[in-house]
């Protein structure tokens with residue numbers, strides 16, 4: 194069975210700063226992976242390399258079996274197939290929620306207006322915000338914005354969803370509604386890679402936890418092992434720090 | 439301490455009154471010594487003012503607006519191109535646009551108009567085929583484009599970088615994201631400064647008459663100046679000035695309102 198994501202020996206530098214230092218990482222179809230690690234360890238950079246928002250310095254990234262370094266590989270198609278949800282939502286401020294969900298469907302997938310609308314409706318229903326479909330982003334709460342951002346990504350029928358700290362910018366009382374949507378996606382079999390500090394999600398929703406530190410994957414495995422009984426000293430220290438005990 | 443304060447206030451008031459008296463006396467002297475009938479005759483002569491109409495509107499003001507509109511449209515295209523070149527990932531484009539902007543913002547407009555309108559046709563014969571009217575328009579567009587390029591670039595850079603990333607992550611190309619996501623948001627920021635640029639351009643069209651005019655291509659300033667010579671009277675210039683103000687003051691007001699509206 195092909196891996197949805199297959200990364201080998203990935204290096205990424207910004208000028209003199211080496212951020213990813215030899216990452217091997219793969220994800221199976223339907224797998225839910227939580228990536229944890231201290232600030233600056235390269236978690237965002239890893240996600241951004243996966244959907245080609247950053248160009249890697251060396252190494253191999255295969256998405257659905259396609260080598261992204263292959264000049265024949267259409268990067269825009271890859272990005273369209275990899276859904277991405279950002280910490281700060283990044284909704285298109287000048288467009289209504291509906292237009293946020295339809296613009297890329299029409300421009301990239303060349304869907305008709307009716308088809309795009311129908312898919313937008315379906316996804317807004319899925320995130321529980323159908324009544325907000327004609328609203329503008331600035332009228333929504335943070336939690337609602339993030340659910341719209343998820344619906345927007347889903348409208349492209351992605352093969353996988355990448356989440357970069359999707360709840361970090363939210364007030365605590367709004368975190369739950371976003372996690373609930375992510376949990377539903379996971380249950381439906383969506384392939385998910387989520388950078389998150391939500392230990393509930395990492396522990397009970399994900400199939401695997403990856404701990405990154407200083408540009409390398411230090412430890413990975415089922416949450417019941419990595420989170421409960423970490424082997425590496427750095428993992429232990431990090432978990433102690435965020436669990437606050 | 440308080441007593442000193444009162445004395446100080448009293449001194450300040452005395453100074454203010456003295457200033458007021460001196461200025462009023464000077465103004466009064468000027469008013470009395472002025473030959474008012476002559477001023478009205480040479481500056482605000484109703485018959486000469488009336489004689490300007492309707493041509494000062496149908497020819498001169500119309501030409502001013504045509505020069506402004508064409509110069510602005512051409513300038514906007516140039517500016518958008520230069521702004522995009524300026525933020526391009528290709529270094530050669532960035533450098534080219536950078537020099538273009540520096541050069542045409544650094545030269546006096548009059549020099550550029552003469553250079554493009556008279557210098558280039560001398561150096562490059564094909565330019566002689568371009569009518570003088572269009573040489574003037576090109577010169578205006580080239581210069582206003584250099585100024586507007588920086589305005590547009592600033593507008594693009596005011597859009598949060600996350601917007602480009604979100605567009606890209608949905609599979610849109612850079613060009614699509616720029617066109618459908620970034621520029622529509624940037625436009626809101628740049629409309630007030632572009633309106634100010636338009637006002638400047640209305641006034642700057644007065645310079646292109648140095649390239650020479652026919653009766654049909656005179657704009658407001660040239661019309662006023664020729665009127666001064668023809669009638670030995672300044673009234674045509676005053677009328678032209680009033681028409682400029684009727685255009686520029688409302689536009690400036692609108693631009694300021696738009697800027698103010700954005701919660702400053």
Ligand SMILES: Nc1ncnc2c1ncn2[C@@H]1O[C@H](COP(=O)(O)OP(=O)(O)OP(=O)(O)O)[C@@H](O)[C@H]1O
Nearest residue numbers: 207210212230231232233234235236237238239358
């Ligand atoms: N575009 C960039 N240019 C230069 N340096 C960058 C860039 N993006 C990230 N970095 C640097 O790379 C390092 C890793 O950043 P990254 O955002 O991947 O970390 P992270 O693990 O996501 O951290 P956080 O938890 O704070 O989000 C940091 O030191 C950061 O400053």
Ligand SMILES: [Mg+2]
Nearest residue numbers: 236237238357
């Ligand atoms: Mg990050």
